[in-house]
Amino acid sequence: MADQLPYKPRAGEIPTNPGVYRFRDAGGRVLYVGKAKNLRQRLSNYFAPLHTLHERTRRMVTTASSVEWTVVPTDVDSLQLEYQWIKEFDPPFNVRYKDDKSYPFLAVTLGDEAPRVMVTRNRRIAGAKYFGPYPKIWAVRDTIDLMIKVFPIRTCSDASYKRAMQTGRPCFPGQIGKCGGPCSHRVTVAEHRAVVDDFIAFMNGGDERFTRELTARMKEAAAAMDYEQAAVYRDKLASIDAVLNKSALVLSDDAEADLFGIAEDELSAAVHHFVIRGGRVRGVHSTTIDKELDISGPELVDQILQRVYGDAAPADVPRRVLVPVLPPDVAELEEWLAAKRGRRVEIAVAQRGQRAELLRNATLNAQQALLRHKTRRTSDYASRTEALADLQEALGMTEAPLRIECFDISHLQGTNVVASMVVFEDGLPRKDQYRSFSIAETTDDTDSMHQVLTRRLAHLDRPEEAEPDAAELATSDEGEVVTGPARRRRFAYPPQLLIVDGGQPQVAAAARALEESGHTEIALCGIAKRLEELWLPGEDYPVILPRTSEALYLVQRLRDEAHRFAITHQRKRRKRDIRTVLSEVPGLGDARIRALLRHFGSVAALREGTIAQIEELPGIGPKLAATVFEHLHRDDGAEGGATAQPEDR
Template structure:
């Protein structure tokens, strides 16, 4: 393999000014669009030795046949040009949104003679003011039902309104008290406009002003014994309080903020957006993003914000999990999209209520990513396609209807454990998961060799050991199920781990089992005795399934390793007089394992919360026996 691609420009040919670059293939299709403050410095990263590039970057560079760039005057101009070209060319290696739903909005048609409030998914109504998005359409309708009790504005269609104004007969919603527009003949167009302005102001965050006014009006009407007016104010106040009760207070009253949380892995990212107006969550939405290149959180944030505010007005403040390198230019670009070129502040949440809200959003993003993977795994057509693709990619004679994946976990070489997870027909079989304890090992390859050897022994009944049955998750061991032969064995690791497993497979004498390994960082699939990995297409069902079984094996191993570590230190320290469960937890948190605790002197142990010098000396003496 050559050190770099043939179309690499000479270093002196690439300018050092800010600009936007495009990688193209032989047919002229744009593969990737990127921006840079310094084009020469940025592009040099792509033309580093191919072996040093991330696999996805290497694939993009090798697919392309040339690179072009356009110099601009400022970083903001490069941001704008990049955004325009991504929308125009839809490059396959740029971030892809996978928003599986069009969210409903609450819209007020301010450009109309008598503005109406409506539920819509159309973002392009001229002169309309939008609120949302809302996760469910019924949530928008509930909000409108409550709001028109406090601010009786028009809800009827344009045709109904026009007919009512021409005939002088109120529209049907107006006849039943569901529409408060001029066609109801209860208010003039000017009075209705003032109600609309109040409606919009309340949703924008002017909560206290209207609640205070309704409360004051109700009390004053009651004092002058105008009970009919007092009842009207009471109903208005109840409606306002009901709307406020549906939106949780999360920030200070003046907060006008959008918050984005991002949870991502090698293949996809989940985005959770909270829309906070007047300190209250007024809307939310979530979506997934396909990742073609290896992007960090800051780079993902850059792409997400560019697409999230397409055709929408950003708020004054945007909170993100990590700032992109061009955060100042991005904030300036977003500010230009606000009315009267208002300023937009882009920042991370460090502490306090904003950090707490970010933690909630991050939890939602994590759960959404997990749900996305679960639903994708549960799809029968996708699973069938994945098994067929794995069979073809690995050169197997049959589809891998039973796959077993192994992972090793340890803490600085201590408490070494391994896990075996089982997928049949593309679905997890948790009743057949197994755990292994490894007494002694030099490294991960030796651990893999031991575990595979022990597992394959159960496929030979005459050599089946009687005392090495691993634990099962949630139940006792079942030898019969453990003796089922897999079609495919997968180990978590690259070429060294695969070769160690191949040695164990050869020594066992068991035949008819295929072997592969998946390396975490590059998501490469390695086969025994090969110099180059198998590269599965990004976004393919095959890669998704192999990644999922690898992640499940890692989770299972980590869970077992942590439980053993906690059990070991608890049992040992239980012998120390005066050491209760709370202090044991603090020692576990501080040192992590008995082995590390045994290495510590009394002075180090005494630094742990709740452990004094005398108790520290007792602990050290007990562990030294």
């Protein structure tokens, strides 16, 4: 592979102005759209030597056959043009958005003679005012039922409204008290429009004014001994309270903001969007994103804000946008949003107080959405079958890997080394087949991987029939032990594919273990964490699976499950070992052990402390402190299995 691209522009040809650029393939299809404050500086990054580029960036620039750019006057113009081109061309290497579901909205059809309130998923009703979206459709219907008791506006269909106005007979919802429009013949069109305006003001966050007014009217009616009217106002206040309880107050009463929680990995991201008006969450929205190129957190926020507000109406752009991290072009984005809103817009990071707590909640929802997005495919038989077939083709295997075993190493800065083995059969986890390994002595991760695989592969050479162990003994109805032919234990079943967590060094160590054990018929690959690429033994370049590949999602899940299982086992050992060391100290009970661990964090940090520092803890006198100190140092550091700053790998 040549180290330079044939379509690379000549030196000095690219301008230094702000602008937007497009990479195209040989057929003219736009592959990627990006913006830059300095086109020459930005594009030079793509034309660096190929071996220095991120794997996925290298795939994009080698797939492309040309690059073109458009100079614009300002950075804000480049932001707008980038959004328009991404929307127009839908480039495969830009981030791609998928709504995790279709959310219902509460809409008021302001374009009608008598506006109607309704539940809809259609965002294209001419002249409509939208509220939401809401996570549950019943929540919208409940809100409407409660609100028409306070603001009696039209709910009937257009056909019912037209018929009622022509015949002079109320519409059916109006007859049963479910519609308060002019079709009920209780109000005029002008009076109804005033009620609609009040309803919109309330939904926009003006609930305090209406609560205050209704309370005053209720008290006036009660003072005048008009108890029936006072009861009407009381019921309306109860309806308002019920609506407000469905949307808990999260910020100050006048807060108007959109808050975004984001969870991401190398290939995907999930966004959970809270719409806050009048200090309350008025709507939520969840979106999943496919990433092709390596994109940082700030750049992802930039893309998300462009997507959300690209076609937004001025009323939908809030005063403040709260994000987990500021985008790189925050000033230009603020200017762009301010132009849409007609007033100043602030983009800020939610760092403390109620905002930070709400961001944590949104991030948690985003993490759950990302997990659903990644695991949803595994629940479908067709998707699992496609994943196994794609993996077979990508790795050049002769058969689909129906049994896959994945291995990961975990340690505490080189000590307390353990390994995990997770098993997937037919694309599904078999947790009863998981195994963990303790590694007494090792030099590095590759040596650990070689040891573990050597031990695991040794079980494949056990004879089919062997003396059954206690777990394989059967019992007859009379209580006698029956020793029939031994069944082949599941641990002795050979996998079709071994996956190791790591790149070329780990794969080479695993390949050596396979060769030494004589099981070279088993396929092998490694998955590198950062780039999500598959490494095969003896290959100089990795296998890059498409981002939408079912096989990639399956391999990711295997890797993540192996990592989780290894970390869990390693932490259990760490906790047990630390407590074992301290429990050997005479006179040191559980309460004092817990106090020491809370104060020092680990045995290693405790060993570095002085007798005076140990003595500072309540309940530990000079004699006991000296005993602890002497016990931890008598073997000249032999107990050094932990360090002051634990780090799992």
